[in-house]
Amino acid sequence: MRADLQSLYRETLLEQSRNPKNNYAIEGANRRSELKNPLCGDVVTIYLSVSGDRIEEASFEAQCCSICRASASMLTTRIAGSDCLCAVSLAEALIAFLNAPESDIFDKDDSLQALSGVKAFTSRIRCATLPWEAFQKAIAD
């Protein structure tokens, strides 16, 4: 398989896509945001249970591709238990990272590096950023 395709569909990402974590709706979530990519019709809903400044629980539901599902799984895993402001900063950093070809702000062993394969496929960057944008919207709303 070609190197860029291998990088896009690395095993950690495929595994998260096949067996996504936090793939459910939180009953009684106090933040919820649905975001659609009008170009392709993919849709992601992020559910948050926020207490004070802390994200107690994060989950998602989606009708989307493997990249988007894996990204939503990583997002919800990463932000659960973290401070809202920190999570928002992380989302901003990740979206900037995926949209900038040269940017390399994440450590090599950071699990979010699994998403960096989209950089070689311009049309797929939004697949990875969609859950993070939905999260930003959930916090902003």
Place this chain on the structure above:
Amino acid sequence: MWQTINKLSFRQMIENLTPPATPDVLKRARDDFPILSRTVNGKPLIYLDNAASTQKPQSVIDSINRYYSHENANIHRGVHLLSTEATAAYEAARKKLAQYLNAGDESEIIFTRGATESVNLIAHSFLEPLIKPGEEILISHMEHHANIVPWQLLAERTGGRLRVAPIDDSGNLELDTCLSMMGPKTKLVAIVHVSNAIGTVNPIEAIIAKARENGIATLIDCAQSIQHMPLDVQSMGCDFAVFSGHKMFGPTGIGGLYGKRSLLDKMRPYQGGGDMISHVKFDGTAFKEPPSRFEAGTPHIAGAIGLGAALDYIESIGRETICGYESQLIEYAVNRLRSCQGVEIVGNPDHRSGAISFIMENAHPHDIGTILDTEGVAIRTGHHCCEPLMNRFGISATARASIAFYNNSDDIDALVDSLAKVRALFG
């Protein structure tokens, strides 16, 4: 899938998987399209996204180059030679379109930016002044957004009502229901001839006949039929037909509509500006006759000329030849995809042209599209501007392969071989 195959004899199966013979006139056609000899990701380009946009033969590219190199001037308003030549070339393209569609008169052809603008023009200039609150526009469940949204906007402005004729699980229009939905309140039936998403060919003859019996105007969206089959608007009997140039081997940004002259004569302008007036005074303006009334401002002259060259190219091959060959090729593609493990074709219409949508058990259409692209195979993935149709099938997206006459069975085989790579990765 296996049930279907079991019903076929072994001989039939072999026949159905036999590649269609390419007619002599099409064997060299591929060489006329320079882009088809390029590589993509190091692989020969296999272009199967023709429903989104077709490629352009060298003759179309040359005609645009020649216009800008030798004839470029504004039309209809200059006395100098270049303007005269440009005007003649632009109007010659209109005449070719009129002949191509067998319109009664070339004034029945209006140039627009494409099918979308044509539908919007008809909504604004024809239907909006006629429709009253509670009156209806009838469309089908398989329409492209371009034949849904303009009517929704019109309904909002006028109090009109949009009604949707259902389709069955195979992707066929439920014709009896569709016909029964035409009543005294129906002002317009706007139906797609060939579905861009699933390839269904609709029985427009029956729809137009029933509409005419009831005095209902008809609009046929020919964006996906005009490049695949002979069309004769007079024998079809429709009031309007819309199409896009770039889907029929012409340039982007040009397309048009056919409208019956008796209706065009009564219609108000779409946009105001130069070239569409007979005289302007501050206390009132008089408009030109059709088609000029509907072509405000400097049009896409090079585009119209390029579209004319595309029509010449199609005619040089012959539309009957194209239609016959493509029918065999699309059937071959359907049968090859049916025999592909893990592939499910979306829609199984009685009559199909141009396009096949499919999904795979474990791979999302975008993932299919990305992997195919790395193999040089260009297909479309997503909702194909047909979200209601996707919802009807309970899916958000499909992968779609769509053919033109320059495709052949090798292209279909490359598609099928590439799908094996998707399966290898996603299972």
